[in-house]
Amino acid sequence: MKFFITVGNTRFDSLFRELDCIAANSEHEFVGQISDGSYIPKNFPSFTFKKDISTQIEEADAVICHAGAGSIFRLLENNKKLIVVFNTDRIDEHQRDIASFVQSESFALTCWELTELESLIVKLANFTPKKYSKDDFHKVDKIIDYLFC
Known part of the structure; x- marks a missing residue:
């Protein structure tokens, strides 16, 4: 399985340290977006920022990300x-x-402690997530009319 790891614009060195240990003995592929982190993984490629990470998301079978709302909902x-x-x-x-x-x-799947991450990676293969459905917000015009009338 090919994993993309993203932490948005937030440093999360402990995540990349843990994944680096996992990747050392894993058949999975990992690519990481490490933000401004100081830890550089040795067992998989990484980068700090890119203008667009759509390609990495599309090419991945699964994604590991921080619990940032923007990252989660996009994924x-x-x-x-x-x-x-x-x-x-x-x-x-x-x-x-x-x-x-x-x-x-x-x-x-949610990882609360990094020591759980390796078992969650294994569990993900058989996990079928509930399909997310975005609810569009259609009240913008009414709010603008209210504010400026």
Whole structure:
């Protein structure tokens, strides 16, 4: 299985350290977007930022990402198998709510502790996520009329 790992614009060195150890003895392929992280994986290719990561997402069989809402919803809209990793490196814990949501709705597997990650990668092969359906927001015009009338 080919995995793409993305952490958006948030450093998550501990995730890449763990994945580097996993990749050393894995038959899976990994490619990582490490943001401004200081840890550079030795066992798989990585990059800091790209203007567009659509190609990496399309080429991947599955994605491992931080629990950032922007990353998660983009991936769910692309119907990717997904492991969402709660970023314990962050001081704030706003990612906990979104990680809990995707887990409770069966949209993705959720990793709460990095020691669980290898077993979740194995579990993902047999995981069938619930299909995500985006609800478009159609009240923009009404809000603009209300604000400027």
